[in-house]
Amino acid sequence: MKKISLKQNTIFIFDSGLGGITIFNYIKNIFFNINFIYLLDNKYFPYGNKSSNFILKRLIKILEKISNNYNISLAIIACNTASVSSLPNIRNYFNFPIIGVTPAIDLAIKKTKNNVIGLLATHTTIKNNKIKEKINFLKKKYEIKIISSSKLVFLAEKKLLGYKIVINDIKKIFNSWFNLTIFPDTIILGCTHFPLILNELKIIFPQNTYFLDSKKNIVLKFKKNINSNKTILKKKNNIIFYTKKNKYINKIKILFLNQGFKDILNLKI
Ligand code: DGL
Numbered sequence: 001m002k003k004i005s006l007k008q009n010t011i012f013i014f015d016s017g018l019g020g021i022t023i024f025n026y027i028k029n030i031f032f033n034i035n036f037i038y039l040l041d042n043k044y045f046p047y048g049n050k051s052s053n054f055i056l057k058r059l060i061k062i063l064e065k066i067s068n069n070y071n072i073s074l075a076i077i078a079c080n081t082a083s084v085s086s087l088p089n090i091r092n093y094f095n096f097p098i099i100g101v102t103p104a105i106d107l108a109i110k111k112t113k114n115n116v117i118g119l120l121a122t123h124t125t126i127k128n129n130k131i132k133e134k135i136n137f138l139k140k141k142y143e144i145k146i147i148s149s150s151k152l153v154f155l156a157e158k159k160l161l162g163y164k165i166v167i168n169d170i171k172k173i174f175n176s177w178f179n180l181t182i183f184p185d186t187i188i189l190g191c192t193h194f195p196l197i198l199n200e201l202k203i204i205f206p207q208n209t210y211f212l213d214s215k216k217n218i219v220l221k222f223k224k225n226i227n228s229n230k231t232i233l234k235k236k237n238n239i240i241f242y243t244k245k246n247k248y249i250n251k252i253k254i255l256f257l258n259q260g261f262k263d264i265l266n267l268k269i
Pocket of ligand 1: 045080150190
């Protein structure tokens with residue numbers, strides 16, 4: 001595997017696909033002296049219908065491989081599905097900090113005025129016990145309308161790769177919401193892919209709808225873990241790994257080259 005100097009900080013960012021870019025874009029401009037490795041596990045994309053057990057084992061395997069070859073200062077699981085499936089257990093296997101993203105439910109209850117909250121996430125995230133417990137507890141005071149959709153994940157990925165997506169295809173996913181007497185005024189984007197289609201969601205939903213993703217949370221956690229200053233690295237060496245060569249790889253390469261990544265490599269795992 002290609003080595004990065006051990007003196008350099010390296011942040012490892014993981015997602016099943018391209019959704020983690022929404023997290024990467026947010027943190028790359030805050031920290032300058034850090035190399036990033038982004039791994040998209042496109043071999044098993046999407047994660048949204050996989051079991052938590054499968055996801056935990058897969059992540060352990062990937063993190064072992066990466067951390068055996070790179071000096072990882074921090075791993076960010078930039079995927080709600082993988083985070084709820086693997087945290088906190090996965091921390092027992094590694095000696096570097098690992099943080100993740102989870103649906104911003106706590107922020108949503110602070111934000112909502114009509115006490116109707118929408119939650120968009122994958123099936124595996126919604127089925128997660130901790131998430132279910134939290135929702136059941138909040139049901140006493142709030143109405144929580146849940147939609148889990150892997151189609152939305154695919155549409156977001158398609159859009160990022162430059163394909164045309166049809167607003168009506170997105171709208172159909174929310175059919176059941178359009179009959180509600182009170183519409184959610186706050187919608188949680190509980191999957192890192194969904195901010196990629198925020199503009200489309202804004203067209204579909206009433207103008208005053210408030211959308212919440214988990215970006216802000218992660219930066220707070222991130223700052224606690226990494227000592228970063230404003231010294232710009234002379235030689236940035238951001239690397240992207242993908243786990244399967246498919247027909248989208250060339251488009252994915254261009255996408256990441258435009259984001260300042262230098263090496264795009266296939267990790268056979
Ligand atoms: N980006 C992932 C998340 O935040 C989900 C995508 C998938 O289903 O693989 O949950």
